[in-house]
Amino acid sequence: MIAPFTVTPQVFEQHLGALREERYKCVTFSELLDSLAAHTISSRTAVITFDDGYKDFADNALPVLQAHDYPSTLYLTTGFLAGGKLHHKESGPSDLMLDWAQLPELVASGTEIGAHSHSHPQLDTLTAAQLHRETHLPKELLENVLGVRVRSFAYPHGYNGPRVQRFIKNAGYDSAAGVRNAFTHSSDDRFNVARLMLQSHHSLETFRNWLRGLEAPPATRGEAMRTKLWRDYRRGKAIVRRQPGSDYQ
Ligand SMILES: [Zn+2]
Incomplete structure (x- = not known):
């Protein structure tokens, strides 16, 4: 199921080589936001992020990143991580996941650790109590x-969406990464920063074009109407599954 979202270490090496050839500086996600706020950002700045916390980040991605001296930001779904029985384990693909015991060495390697919820739900369909747990507990x-x-x-x-973002701010995060498949820029929303999702079908040529600002649009502010309609549909299904009198708000 995750195959479309994977590339081999050899292809990843080519991507990092392309970043270097195009003279990109790589920083962590929070460093990007800090330099945007301080107006010290250079136009050739890239952030490499990984979601979920699969074990192959440490086995395959990190050695390539370290060879290039590039940092990255790793967003972890805390309920899926291996080990650490005290950490409110959720059922998930645990055999493929990073272990809690590995995290300190990842931080020591220069990797920024971010949160990616506790059980990977569609946050905008949750009750207030669930949303509180999914944003506060992983942090x-x-x-x-x-x-x-x-x-x-x-x-x-x-x-x-606006409601989910309120919980994120309330939990004490100072930025959040969306998907959106667009280029972020200095006036992008820091609680829904656009990212380009690299998939296995993307050619090296497409990746190189991204580095030249081609083949993807700049991020726009606000939500498209189809995003709102799609949420209403998914939320409707979630409410039907819940008991009457739930604390959805
Ligand atoms: Zn994810």
Whole structure:
């Protein structure tokens, strides 16, 4: 199921080589937001992010990143991580996931750790109590283990909206990554920063074109009408599944 969202280490190496050839500087997600706020951003700045917390980040991606001396930001679904029985385990693809015990060394390697919810739901269909748990709990668990502030959140499936963003801000995150398949820019929404989702069908040529600002649009502010309609549809299905009198708000 995740095959469309994977590339081989050899292809990843080609991508990082292209970033270097095009003279890109790579920073973490929070560093990008900090330099945007300070107006010190260079136009050739890229952020490499990974969602979910699969084990092959440490086995395959990190060695290639380190060879290029590029940092990245890793968004973890805390309920899916292996080990750490005290960490409110959810059922998930645990055999493929990173282990809690590996996280300190990832931080030491320069990887920024962000949160990607606790159980990977469609956040914009949840009740207030569920939404509170999915945004607050991963931050608390990660900060307890890492001893550093977890500043950024990535929306599972990219789904968010004004209500979800309120919970993100309230939990203490200062940025959030969406999907949107567009280029982010200085006036992008810091609680729904656009990302380009690299998939296995993308050619190296497409990747190189992205680095030249081609083959994807700049991010627009606000939600498209079809995004709102699609959320209403998914939320309608979620409410039908819930008991009457739930605390959806
Ligand atoms: Zn995800």
